[in-house]
Amino acid sequence: xxxxxxxxxxxxxxxxxxxxxxxxxxxxxxxxxxxxxxxxxxxxxxxxxxxxxxxxxxxxxxxxxxxxxxxxxxxxxxxxxxxxxxxxxxxxxxxxxxxxxxxxxxxxxxxxxxxxxxxxxxxxxxxxxxxxxxxxxxxxxxxxxxxxxxxxxxxxxxxxxxxxxxxxxxxxxxxxxxxxxxxxxxxxxxxxxxxxxxxxxxxxxxxxxxxxxxxxxxxxxxxxxxxxxxxxxxxxxxxxxxxxxxxxxxxxxxxxxxxxxxxxxxxxxxxxxxxxxxxxxxxxxxxx
Amino acid sequence: xxxxxxxxxxxxxxxxxxxxxxxxxxxxxxxxxxxxxxxxxxxxxxxxxxxxxxxxxxxxxxxxxxxxxxxxxxxxxxxxxxxxxxxxxxxxxxxxxxxxxxxxxxxxxxxxxxxxxxxxxxxxxxxxxxxxxxxxxxxxxxxxxxxxxxxxxxxxxxxxxxxxxxxxxxxxxxxxxxxxxxxxxxxxxxxxxxxxxxxxxxxxxxxxxxxxxxxxxxxxxxxxxxxxxxxxxxxxxxxxxxxxxxxxxxxxxxxxxxxxxxxxxxxxxxxxxxxxxxxxxxxxxxxxxxxxxxxxxxxxxxxxxxxxxxxxxxxxxxxxxxxxxxxxxxxxxxxxxxxxx
Numbered sequence: 312x313x314x315x316x317x318x319x320x321x322x323x324x325x326x327x328x329x330x331x332x333x334x335x336x337x338x339x340x341x342x343x344x345x346x347x348x349x350x351x352x353x354x355x356x357x358x359x360x361x362x363x364x365x366x367x368x369x370x371x372x373x374x375x376x377x378x379x380x381x382x383x384x385x386x387x388x389x390x391x392x393x394x395x396x397x398x399x400x401x402x403x404x405x406x407x408x409x410x411x412x413x414x415x416x417x418x419x420x421x422x423x424x425x426x427x428x429x430x431x432x433x434x435x436x437x438x439x440x441x442x443x444x445x446x447x448x449x450x451x452x453x454x455x456x457x458x459x460x461x462x463x464x465x466x467x468x469x470x471x472x473x474x475x476x477x478x479x480x481x482x483x484x485x486x487x488x489x490x491x492x493x494x495x496x497x498x499x500x501x502x503x504x505x506x507x508x509x510x511x512x513x514x515x516x517x518x519x520x521x522x523x524x525x526x527x528x529x530x531x532x533x534x535x536x537x538x539x540x541x542x543x544x545x546x547x548x549x550x551x552x553x554x555x556x557x558x559x560x561x562x563x564x565x566x567x568x569x570x571x572x573x574x575x576x577x578x579x580x581x582x583x584x585x586x587x588x589x590x591x592x593x594x595x596x597x598x599x
Numbered sequence: 600x601x602x603x604x605x606x607x608x609x610x611x612x613x614x615x616x617x618x619x620x621x622x623x624x625x626x627x628x629x630x631x632x633x634x635x636x637x638x639x640x641x642x643x644x645x646x647x648x649x650x651x652x653x654x655x656x657x658x659x660x661x662x663x664x665x666x667x668x669x670x671x672x673x674x675x676x677x678x679x680x681x682x683x684x685x686x687x688x689x690x691x692x693x694x695x696x697x698x699x700x701x702x703x704x705x706x707x708x709x710x711x712x713x714x715x716x717x718x719x720x721x722x723x724x725x726x727x728x729x730x731x732x733x734x735x736x737x738x739x740x741x742x743x744x745x746x747x748x749x750x751x752x753x754x755x756x757x758x759x760x761x762x763x764x765x766x767x768x769x770x771x772x773x774x775x776x777x778x779x780x781x782x783x784x785x786x787x788x789x790x791x792x793x794x795x796x797x798x799x800x801x802x803x804x805x806x807x808x809x810x811x812x813x814x815x816x817x818x819x820x821x822x823x824x825x826x827x828x829x830x831x832x833x834x835x836x837x838x839x840x841x842x843x844x845x846x847x848x849x850x851x852x853x854x855x856x857x858x859x860x861x862x863x864x865x866x867x868x869x870x871x872x873x874x875x876x877x878x879x880x881x882x883x884x885x886x887x888x889x890x891x892x893x894x895x896x897x898x899x900x901x902x903x904x905x906x907x908x909x910x911x912x913x914x915x916x917x918x919x920x921x922x923x924x925x926x927x928x929x930x931x932x933x934x935x936x937x938x939x940x
Contacts, residue, residue: 596711
């Protein structure tokens with residue numbers, strides 16, 4: 312086996328894991344804290360990508376600069392969607408939540424299709440897009456590296472917020488026991504609102520990065536929704552810390568197969584989901 | 600069994616409606632009836648998809664694998680038509696068999712998974728099966744480009760007797776009857792599970808598997824039975840659609856949208872009932888078609904809004920709305936167990 316190729320696969324996988332973790336951690340927040348099965352999560356990601364694209368085309372904003380506008384925009388969009396729809400299905404069965412969020416996903420996706428059309432859009436000519444480094448035959452692009460670092464910082468920041476800050480403690484309290492939390496004086500609905508808006512914000516930042524890394528279409532969100540769900544479930548519901556490891560595991564395996572197996576690029580998705588399937592089935596057998 | 604007679608009556612009435620529909624449509628709309636029949640087949644297809652999904656959901660298994668069985672059925676028919684000398688119609692029972700066997704396999708390994716874990720495992724199964732089909736030898740399954748499927752019906756033009764458009768009419772009419780037949784089969788399956796002891800078994804397993812086991816229900820058997828039945832139906836539907844549409848292709852035949860519509864429609868119509876998924880399919884098809892004709896571009900925005908509004912204003916679907924209106928003074932239903940079919 313070619314060792315350079317192996318190293319390349321490993322490095323690319325680790326770098327890709329950052330974005331997976333960023334998108335999944337937001338979804339884990341929605342599922343773990345609020346208890347809502349949000350199939351529209353990836354649409355926040357898609358909106359982030361297209362807002363960054365629009366800011367770039369209209370005003371020439373660098374994607375890094377547009378983060379300053381896109382992040383609060385997604386926070387507000389998340390809050391509005393929570394207030395108008397999500398909060399009415401908090402106690403509804405999972406299936407009602409699924410129908411609602413599928414509906415939201417269809418609305419947002421098709422709004423984007425009407426506004427931006429179905430062609431792939433990309434922020435292609437930023438100067439640093441083609442910058443890369445060579446270390447012992449392994450090439451590392453500046454953009455994937457940057458997106459990995461930003462994602463990692465954000466995910467770790469979220470962990471810190473959840474662990475130490477007052478808001479974070481409130482979120483964990485609400486997640487553990489909704490009634491108990493309200494009994495000790497926490498405003499449960501406001502905490503849900505903040506958690507949902509935050510989850511939209513995190514996905515939106517991920518979207519800004521995908522607009523530089525790939526050339527997304529308005530349907531990019533749903534694919535990420537499914538992957539994020541798989542990662543959240545792999546980590547275990549409510550286990551927000553596990554997201555980082557779960558993302559790393561699937562991203563590295565995906566990347567290794569794509570680089571080492573001939574014609575492996577077509578198998579990326581299959582490998583991703585095969586791992587999820589096997590882990591779920593095996594874990595259920597062990598714990599039973 | 601006290602309601603066996605009304606069930607039979609309704610089913611016969613539906614069968615009669617299906618039998619008469621093409622003739623009536625032709626008399627009323629002449630050439631336009633060709634596209635009406637095709638729309639009707641689309642709606643029936645959605646109804647079968649929804650009803651078979653609901654059948655499975657009655658045991659608490661929230662499957663995201665409907666596209667997998669639909670695709671497996673479609674590919675079975677396509678490969679059979681290409682590689683064997685068997686008559687094309689044999690594709691239907693064989694598609695059901697393939698889907699049923701796959702469901703038995705998948706169902707056995709996912710027995711212990713609940714709720715969203717089950718959902719994601721079945722979603723993952725779909726993606727893996729799609730990749731497997733795509734990686735099969737190109738000579739057999741056509742790879743990423745897919746396969747052409749010969750049509751089930753090839754009406755001949757008789758000069759002098761028929762008009763040109765009547766070829767299309769005869770073809771669509773024939774498909775419509777087969778779709779109608781499959782719908783009646785799905786309804787029969789649904790009614791059997793609703794009117795026998797299976798209903799209690801399914802409901803018990805859905806509500807609480809441990810308690811169900813204590814009561815003497817075998818959860819594994821109930822869940823697998825529902826899975827096999829549901830998948831056989833949707834496998835046949837996949838085969839039929841492949842013949843009507845003329846081709847199969849991994850990305851389209853295994854599309855996640857099939858799964859999404861399979862679950863959205865019964866929730867919209869009313870879960871755990873026979874009537875709900877059928878009503879849901881009828882209403883959603885009509886809504887979609889109307890929106891499509893009114894706003895050519897972006898009509899799906901309206902479709903999504905209808906879904907969102909439906910869950911906010913009628914959380915128990917159309918059937919639940921009816922139930923609420925008809926027994927306004929009765930106590931509100933406290934659990935889904937009470938909803939009848």
